[in-house]
Amino acid sequence: MFGSAGAEQQIDNASEFTQPMQDIVTRICFGEIWQRPGLATRERSMITLAMLAALGKEPELKVHVRGAIANGVTKEEIREILVHSFLYCGIPAMVGSLRAAETVLNEIGA
Incomplete structure (x- = not known):
């Protein structure tokens, strides 16, 4: 990553x-x-963010937001992945994940 x-x-x-x-x-x-083989690191990063949001693992999500940016995932794509998580994971997972991601994105100036 x-x-x-x-x-x-x-x-x-x-x-x-x-x-x-x-x-x-x-x-x-x-x-x-x-x-x-089979998935690019960018795709793996996106899937990982969705799974961490589903599990409510905000500390690990923060690490993987940094990795996702490094792997070419945009800030907007990260937001949409986490907003999309609401449908399948619930509001608390979406809110916690968005807050964690925003903290990291602000820290790295993205």
């Missing part, structure tokens, strides 16, 4: 306690799964 430099930074920032989790996330999630 953030390239090899981003993965290395996550590994370097992991504590001894969180190292096993970071290894799994880096190898399996961002290695094997995100690198599979």
